[in-house]
Amino acid sequence: MTARETFSFQTEGKQLLDLMIHSVYSNREIFLRELISNASDALDKLRVAALTDEKLSPLFADAHIRIALDGTRRLLSVEDNGIGMNRDDLIAYLGTIAKSGTKEFIQSLAERREALTAELIGQFGVGFYSSFMVADSVEVLTRKAGDEAAWLWTSSGDGTYSLEEASREGCGTTVTLHLKSPEKDEEGPAGPDFTDRWTIGSIVRKYSDFVAYPIRMETETFDDEGKVSGTEDKVLNSMKAIWARPESEVSDEEYREFYAHVSRDGTDPLRRIVYSAEGVTSFRALLYLPAKAPLDLFLREGERGIHLYVKRVFIMQDCKELIPEYLRFLRGVVDSEDLPLNLSREILQQDRQIAVIRRSLTRKVLDELKRFRDGDREGYLSFWKEFGKVLKEGIFADERNRESLLSLALFCTTEREWITLDEYLASMKPEQKALYHLSGGALEGLRRSPHIEAFRERGYEVLLLDDPVDDFWIDVVDGYGEKPFKSVAKGTADLEEKPEEKAEAEEREKAFAPLLEALSKSLGEEVASVRLSKRLRASLACLVGETHSMTPQMEQLFRSMGQPVPKLKRVLEVNGAHPVLERLRNRFEKDGSLGDYPELLLGQAILAEGGKLADPARFSRLVADLLVRDLDDRR
Numbered sequence: 129m130t131a132r133e134t135f136s137f138q139t140e141g142k143q144l145l146d147l148m149i150h151s152v153y154s155n156r157e158i159f160l161r162e163l164i165s166n167a168s169d170a171l172d173k174l175r176v177a178a179l180t181d182e183k184l185s186p187l188f189a190d191a192h193i194r195i196a197l198d199g200t201r202r203l204l205s206v207e208d209n210g211i212g213m214n215r216d217d218l219i220a221y222l223g224t225i226a227k228s229g230t231k232e233f234i235q236s237l238a239e240r241r242e243a244l245t246a247e248l249i250g251q252f253g254v255g256f257y258s259s260f261m262v263a264d265s266v267e268v269l270t271r272k273a274g275d276e277a278a279w280l281w282t283s284s285g286d287g288t289y290s291l292e293e294a295s296r297e298g299c300g301t302t303v304t305l306h307l308k309s310p311e312k313d314e315e316g317p318a319g320p321d322f323t324d325r326w327t328i329g330s331i332v333r334k335y336s337d338f339v340a341y342p343i344r345m346e347t348e349t350f351d352d353e354g355k356v357s358g359t360e361d362k363v364l365n366s367m368k369a370i371w372a373r374p375e376s377e378v379s380d381e382e383y384r385e386f387y388a389h390v391s392r393d394g395t396d397p398l399r400r401i402v403y404s405a406e407g408v409t410s411f412r413a414l415l416y417l418p419a420k421a422p423l424d425l426f427l428r429e430g431e432r433g434i435h436l437y438v439k440r441v442f443i444m445q446d447c448k449e450l451i452p453e454y455l456r457f458l459r460g461v462v463d464s465e466d467l468p469l470n471l472s473r474e475i476l477q478q479d480r481q482i483a484v485i486r487r488s489l490t491r492k493v494l495d496e497l498k499r500f501r502d503g504d505r506e507g508y509l510s511f512w513k514e515f516g517k518v519l520k521e522g523i524f525a526d527e528r529n530r531e532s533l534l535s536l537a538l539f540c541t542t543e544r545e546w547i548t549l550d551e552y553l554a555s556m557k558p559e560q561k562a563l564y565h566l567s568g569g570a571l572e573g574l575r576r577s578p579h580i581e582a583f584r585e586r587g588y589e590v591l592l593l594d595d596p597v598d599d600f601w602i603d604v605v606d607g608y609g610e611k612p613f614k615s616v617a618k619g620t621a622d623l624e625e626k627p628e629e630k631a632e633a634e635e636r637e638k639a640f641a642p643l644l645e646a647l648s649k650s651l652g653e654e655v656a657s658v659r660l661s662k663r664l665r666a667s668l669a670c671l672v673g674e675t676h677s678m679t680p681q682m683e684q685l686f687r688s689m690g691q692p693v694p695k696l697k698r699v700l701e702v703n704g705a706h707p708v709l710e711r712l713r714n715r716f717e718k719d720g721s722l723g724d725y726p727e728l729l730l731g732q733a734i735l736a737e738g739g740k741l742a743d744p745a746r747f748s749r750l751v752a753d754l755l756v757r758d759l760d761d762r763r
């Protein structure tokens with residue numbers, strides 16, 4: 129036997145424990161749900177391991193979870209005969225927080241010294257550590273399936289834990305909580321008594337009724353006269369797969385609890401999708417739209433939450449193949465009637481039936497989202513604000529459902545907030561030829577951009593695409609509702625002109641030609657060319673891309689990813705009707721000089737679109753020189 133060793137929790141583990149111990153969280157009973165979920169996961173893991181390892185298969189017998197209570201010593205234990213943990217597992221799983229996102233989140237909470245509220249707890253799975261909300265100390269006695277050695281992990285939540293070799297009959301894990309005494313407990317003697325059988329029974333039924341393994345608890349038996357005659361193990365949960373029951377027979381409460389179980393999210397979901405497909409491929413699905421985006425939504429290794437079952441038997445967690453990447457925020461289960469039980473991750477990728485399930489689920493989810501959009505716009509908007517960015521990835525990636533996804537998207541425009549493309553089309557001017565849009569930067573900047581001036585003047589609404597992902601899909605989509613998409617910051621503005629405007633523009637073109645050529649020459653490699661603008665009204669200058677060129681934001685993104693990108697050259701458009709241009713032309717015609725104006729015009733156009741100057745110090749010097757000259761002139 130090895131001696132007892134003491135370890136420190138990893139920093140974030142300490143911080144999480146600290147938050148758990150010192151926060152008053154009204155819903156502390158969820159610690160039991162967390163322990164039961166872990167036990168149920170451990171049984172799932174053993175069952176799956178036993179499928180491929182013959183030595184383990186006899187171990188998966190009489191799979192169960194057992195709760196034991198001792199009121200005198202204030203003990204509560206949750207025991208399972210699942211996969212168990214070895215020494216390394218204990219250090220890796222109970223000494224560290226492995227989940228990406230959670231770590232950063234805890235750190236930022238601890239730095240801000242923010243109290244752990246139900247809302248915050250909801251944003252990450254509280255897991256095993258939640259035991260410390262109700263216990264002074266916790267013991268974990270565990271033995272990994274296939275191992276002889278067992279281990280005892282103990283901690284009082286004070287920043288350290290200890291490990292020592294121990295013995296345990298059979299594989300599995302027993303988590304024993306030394307419950308806080310009522311005097312030390314924040315809720316005092318009036319709080320729930322977690323050693324009371326009735327209390328525990330109702331907590332189990334409330335949160336864990338559908339757990340697929342029996343949750344047993346020793347219960348007193350009574351003789352005919354009502355006297356305690358002994359004890360026996362009673363099963364507390366119904367074990368009914370919630371998705372296999374008709375929707376009308378399941379209460380909202382049960383659906384909510386199941387969501388908490390599969391998602392480990394403490395916030396109620398926004399909506400559920402219950403789906404049953406019959407035919408060549410039969411399956412049932414119970415999916416949820418979470419209310420809040422998880423912390424790892426944009427991390428490559430983030431969790432993808434659909435669990436796969438075959439004929440009510442758990443097969444695997446986070447089955448990525450069941451839904452497209454852009455629906456990765458969905459949580460829930462899919463239960464197939466036809467797939468084999470011994471599915472491996474490799475087989476999954478090529479399985480034809482999985483592909484059929486994915487197509488059918490995608491269609492169903494998109495239909496449900498349309499219903500959501502039409503039936504509860506406010507709710508849908510809150511969904512869109514959390515997950516719209518992810519759905520928009522689908523516009524790019526899923527050609528088959530592109531039209532549907534476009535119809536689901538909400539946009540802010542120069543005139544309105546959060547409208548659909550159909551709403552945009554419905555209020556379009558009759559002569560308007562395209563769905564105009566502008567991308568790059570934050571909404572406020574876009575709203576003030578010089579590029580939109582002529583469009584606004586004509587009453588054309590411009591879609592403001594402020595998500596970086598917009599630059600990707602907008603390039604692959606031809607149009608919507610038979611109208612093309614057109615950037616107001618690319619190509620020449622093809623706004624129709626009245627005959628007198630046309631004549632005036634031609635006149636101006638001629639008059640400005642020599643100046644434009646000289647400006648273009650002076651700016652050299654900085655711009656593709658300099659031309660008179662049809663889109664500017666009040667502003668002096670702006671930069672526009674070629675019709676199919678990258679936006680500056682995309683250029684920056686590719687560069688930051690280390691990809692070689694040719695330098696983007698854009699056209700400098702100047703406003704011929706602006707007094708500065710008029711005066712510059714006079715000066716140029718008089719003595720052929722341009723002074724610092726080419727650089728000033730270019731810098732000014734970059735600043736107006738919220739861009740970054742290559743040499744801000746130099747630009748600021750040029751402006752200062754200009755100010756001196758102006759002030760000198762006034763002396």
Ligand SMILES: Nc1ncnc2c1ncn2[C@@H]1O[C@H](COP(=O)(O)OP(=O)(O)OP(=O)(O)O)[C@@H](O)[C@H]1O
Pocket residue numbers: 162166167170208210211212213221222252253254255256257300301392
């Ligand atoms: N009863 C158990 N049997 C085997 N392993 C367990 C058991 N309880 C916990 N573990 C291991 O410890 C890990 C950490 O558990 P914890 O409850 O903190 O987080 P989690 O279950 O992974 O995530 P969540 O935050 O979603 O609860 C688990 O992932 C699992 O590997």
